Amino acid sequence: MLSTEMLLVLVIMPKFLFKFLVIGSAGAGKSCILHQFIENKFKQDSNHTIGVEFGSKVVNVGGKAVKLQIWDTAGQERFRSVTRSYYRGAAGALLVYDITSRETYNALTNWLTDARTLASPNIVIVLVGNKKDLEAEREVTFMEASRFAQENELMFLETSALTGENVEETFLKCARSILTKIESGELDPERMGSGIQYGDALRRMHRQEKLQSTTPRPDCAC
């Protein structure tokens, strides 16, 4: 028998799948953010990532269930050429730096260029200043980073993978922005490489609307 719980699941079943990237210099806490997001706890003894790791979670964005398929890349320079191959076709990206390390902040431009050129051109990028909990050791001010974000048309948040502050918000913000872009037509999810997969029902609707608007009416009797 169907329970109310099942009914709930029915209503919130994922309608989209977004491909997300997490990029940024080594030690910025990318894997920890991902771990915090998925497992809701801080990963104490985190190793560096070899190439790429993978995680996913279903989130609720404005009443719509969206599955995020997240590719967490290695920050080490030596993995750069390897990880680049996973950029393609990402819908969203978290560009992570460490607020206690100016070096990771300075590298942002490079990461940004990579993301913009290699992933889909419409990629939505959120700038994430991680390790917010280490306020005492801060090297990059909020103002400075948010100016950088503004100049480069990024969204900006400061997070703490340790406390979990703003972690989920970051992903939600990015997903929300992608959804908005889809709704406004700026992003075409039907395109291969957009980093978006439709839940099937929705896709069909979308396509039918498109067909109706582009094909001649059936009056012409063929």
Added chain:
Amino acid sequence: MPFFKRKPAVAEPQNKAHPVGVGLVRTPSNRSSKSTTSLPLTPNTPDSWSTDIGFASSFANGLGSGNARPQTLVLSESVLEHNQDLPVESLESPLRTSSRLSKTLLEVVRDKNALACFKAFMKAQRAERLIQFWCDAESFHASTLTRMRTHLLQSHSRKRRTESSNSLASETSVVKESHSDTTEASETLSQPATAVKTTSCDKLNGNQGISHCDQNVQNLSKPYQSAKASDETDQAYLYSERNTHKDQSVRESPSISSPCAVQNPHQKVLNTAAESMAGQSQTPSPSSAQLQLPMTVSSEKNDDADDHKSEISSPSQGDGWDPSEGAEASSLSSPLSPLDHPDELLQKLKRSVERDAVTIFSTYIAKDAPQPIGVDDSLRSEAISKICQENGNVDPECFVNCQRFVLNKLDSEYFQPFKDSAFHCRHQVHVLTSERVFLPDILFNENALCYFMEYIEQEGASDLMQVWLCASNFQQQLLITKSSYDPIQAQTDAMVIYDKYFSLQATNPVGFDDKLRFEIESNICREDGPLPDCFTKAKNIVLKMLEKNYFPNYLHSQIYHRYLSDLISTVQINEDIPQKSGSTSSSGLSFKSHRRSESDASSEHSFSNVSQGGESTMTASSARNTLLAVDTRRVKRSSNKSKLNIDGDFSMTMDMFNPDDLWKRPQANKLCLGSVTEMGQFVSDFDHETIATERRKASLGPALFKRKKEKEKEEEEMALRIAQIIISDVNTMTRTGETMADHKGS
């Protein structure tokens, strides 16, 4: 051992984060010696898992969630046993490291279909001339070499012929080329040629003249598609007949010392024929191998040969050649008898080559070229000097540097956009539907991998995929940074992977057996640091497991279907001519009316589906699809179906209700979702079928529903409620209230 430390002002993160001392202490052997009893895999005795390879049944069915790892999964070396005989780069090999879905530019220009798609893309970019030039220059290069070689061989054989009629067998093959070239030239040739052949076939006693004649006639009418196309097929043909002979790719000296001195009683004849044909040949054809014998006849009657000449002389050239050349050529060639004037022939050959070169030059390279490809002055003058050499010959390589220039330009400016374009998708659809799909095709293409990853995750095997990802990234990284190999760093990296997947206390154990673990341990602890192939064996085992246990089901899965339809819709939408051609448009339209009239039936049907879905696996598709891991998810799935039905969508329902019809992979050709026409438009061939299935299903629907209704009224009510929720949900989502009104009414 906390590896992740927060450091103020990290200068060299990796080095500091993983102090050398610590990294070295943490060797696998230390680890295993410390191993305790609370290990995830210890319940299985080594004996039991060395023999039993496979997965728990619950796992294979996709019922295991991400966390419920397959405890009985055993990954041991024996998995690889059947795998040794395939070369790594062969198509079937699971160890292939490239995908046919992501070809490089060079692969694209060497692949017939990919090249066609690329040309279409370039056309859309209004830069067709670049690729056009490349193709023209390529066919010029190939044909010039062929012709020069032919000529050289002829002059060579002419000398010998005076002494002996037995000569090089290799000439025969060269003659073959030139013959086929000529047959390409025009269809008018086929008439006189066959006439000659049939009349004189009896003269060639012991030869397969007649049968070849027939084939020949057929082959003659084959349309010439592109230089590359013929290149491929040509090679295939030649390979079967005489695998030493790869005509176009042979670029070295034209002198072929024949290794296979087959005696041919008609050698003399052939030589003569070759001469008569020389000079007109431009490009080889797919039919080359078969054309040999019938054509030899022509030399028996020299008049006929001459006849040929006048008829054949319009050269068939790569796309975009100037047709006026043909007329010129025929006027040049007509009065000469090649036997009597070998020098004349040479001159003619030279002139024709020169003409071709000049045409290409003036079309693409000259300063006032109508289709400039943007070469700079140095390249231009180099091309000029190579065309107008002092000895009067045209260097066949004269455009090679320009071609390289164009390729670079294409690569840097156009190739990336092409890969993102629908044209590339069209090629991918072609690859996926016309040939068998192999795991590497999916793994080495980012988009395909994205979908596959989603499937693997739903199957609960994402750790397996991650092992593969890590291991191949590790290997790749070491190979790329070979010059700056740092053994300590490599060992640290290897240890990260080891700790995560291989160690007895692995955080994400996937079930490798002891033997493999020992091997990897010793690989990691190698004195000079781990080698790139440290995890190769493990990687290959994983690959084999993926291929055996997941990939076949994946190709039948809804996700793969979704991938294909995403590709196709990208093609369709981009082309902006949605279902314009006759067949598809009519089905598209009838689909709409059909949907209206039968919406009741389909939604009823979907209700019954939902009610069933709550309890058990119901249709073949859901059993096979194993899309969802837990019970609640299965409900999701059926709701998914009901949504589809409410939408009136049927391209998915077909797959759901009779998946075997559609997805019989062994006969991959049957799987074609459609084809791309010459005009580059995608024509789907499965709309008609779908309608039929839809009808059948619709007629079944009410009956099923009634039976259900009598039995389980409660459930029906529940289903109705669900449907209403879905409908309202869909309504709000799409803001197209009126389309949904019908369904609500039902």
